[in-house]
Amino acid sequence: xxxxxxxxxxxxxxxxxxxxxxxxxxxxxxxxxxxxxxxxxxxxxxxxxxxxxxxxxxxxxxxxxxxxxxxxxxxxxxxxxxxxxxxxxxxxxxxxxxxxxxxxxxxxxxxxxxxxxxxxxxxxxxxxxxxxxxxxxxxxxxxxxxxxxxxxxxxxxxxxxxxxxxxxxxxxxxxxxxxxxxxxxxxxxxxxxxxxxxxxxxxxxxxxxxxxxxxxxxxxxxxxxxxxxxxxxxxxxxxxxxxxxxxxxxxxxxxxxxxxxxxxxxxx
Ligand code: NAP
Numbered sequence: 036x037x038x039x040x041x042x043x044x045x046x047x048x049x050x051x052x053x054x055x056x057x058x059x060x061x062x063x064x065x066x067x068x069x070x071x072x073x074x075x076x077x078x079x080x081x082x083x084x085x086x087x088x089x090x091x092x093x094x095x096x097x098x099x100x101x102x103x104x105x106x107x108x109x110x111x112x113x114x115x116x117x118x119x120x121x122x123x124x125x126x127x128x129x130x131x132x133x134x135x136x137x138x139x140x141x142x143x144x145x146x147x148x149x150x151x152x153x154x155x156x157x158x159x160x161x162x163x164x165x166x167x168x169x170x171x172x173x174x175x176x177x178x179x180x181x182x183x184x185x186x187x188x189x190x191x192x193x194x195x196x197x198x199x200x201x202x203x204x205x206x207x208x209x210x211x212x213x214x215x216x217x218x219x220x221x222x223x224x225x226x227x228x229x230x231x232x233x234x235x236x237x238x239x240x241x242x243x244x245x246x247x248x249x250x251x252x253x254x255x256x257x258x259x260x261x262x263x264x265x266x267x268x269x270x271x272x273x274x275x276x277x278x279x280x281x282x283x284x285x286x287x288x289x290x291x292x293x294x295x296x297x298x299x300x301x302x303x
Contacts, residue, residue, distance in 0.1 A: 038090070040069040040284065043082050044097035047071045051301040052095055055277050058297035062290040067092060076100065080107045087125045093284035094123040095277075101162055104131060116194075117169045119162055122280040132283055135163060136170020138276030139216070139246065145275075146267045148214065148242045151175040156208050158231050159218030160187035163246055167218055168195045179208055183219070206236040215264075217245045222253040230254040237262035246272050249302060274298055 042052045048071070056069035074082040079100050084107070086094055096104040101119035108131030114120050120131035140150055153176050157164055160182035168191055172178050178197040182188035185201055192199035200208055209215060209232070221231050227250055237243060243259035248269030256266040278289035 036066075038065075038067045038092040040067060040092045040094065041072050041086065042069070042095040042097055043072050043074040043079065043100055045073050045075060045099065047073045047097070050097065051273065051298050052097075052277060054297045054301045055274065055294045056281060058293050059278075059281055059290050062293040063287060065285070065287075074100070076103060079103055083107045083123060083129060086123075087129055091125060093125060093280065095280055096120050096123060098162070101133075113169065113173070117166050119166065121166075121276065122283055124283050132280070133166055134276040134279035134283070135166035135272070136168075137279050138272040138274075139167045139244070140170060140174060141275035141278075142267060142269075142271035143214065143242065143244060145271060146242065146265065148244075148265065148267070150214070153177070153213040154211060155179070155214045155216060156181060156205070156212045157216045157218055158182065158202070158205070159216075160184070160191045161218065164216075164218035165191060167216060167246075168192075168197065172197050176214075179212075181205060181208065202231075205232060209236055209238070209241065212241065214242045214244060217243075217247065217253075217255055220247065222255050223247045224249045228254060230258055232258065234258040234262040237264045239263035241265070242267060245269055248273055251299075251302065270295065270298055270302070 050071045053069050060067040104120040108129045110131035114131045114133040117133045122132040124130045155176045155178045172195050180188045180192045180199045181202045188199040241264040243264045244267040245253045245255045246269040259266040274295045281289040
């Protein structure tokens, strides 16, 4: 019988996950289908347990439910520490995972950038930054968090056990850093003319990773190119977090390039 997978969010109509996972299932000849479901917060618990009851193969959880989903799953250690779940598996129990940080690591790795022992400036202290900060710190990166609201950077740094700084210190911080990550929504459509950093404070030894993927070429990435730094776009993280979810659910090696093509087509 066909196995069903899905993503729960609200809103959900612009999700690229159905195209990405359905392309992967087709590629591997698997009798599976992936759908997007708009679920209100008050119904999240029933949607997750209902999916298990109906024999779903797995779920993704997206904005605004990632934190709340922690309550309705048995989260693994990383998801519990992050405080958010983006993937649910139904093997013996309703298990919560978070693959966003690994997605970010893989995006850097495929660009030839390792994170172990690297000095990372992470701008942002929201959900995505949280996932990246915990995962990167666990993998041996030296992370400094900077955020528009400094109290949030301080609180996240305390949770992770890393350092924090003000956004006004970015120039000085970047001088001795290997990787700059934008984990804010700055530069995202429709505000495409905004950036967290301009070329003057970037340098050729820096990898500049913008997790924003709409537009594909953000202003920050253009500034990185002008400074001779290595620009890395957000699509790779989106694809790899999905690929890791696919691996968790199916135990199969995900067809990453097919998934990337589907995402790029979806972004037009
Ligand atoms: P979030 O939880 O709402 O956090 C937003 C972050 O952006 C906060 O740190 C916020 O700072 C900061 N911010 C917003 N507007 C700003 C501005 N004008 N100037 C400076 N900082 C600003 O959002 P999220 O879920 O972490 O997502 C952040 C971005 O990452 C979004 O664009 C999302 O699409 C993207 N994303 C990409 C992937 C991927 O796979 N590539 C995955 C997840 C998210 P304050 O704390 O001061 O408000």
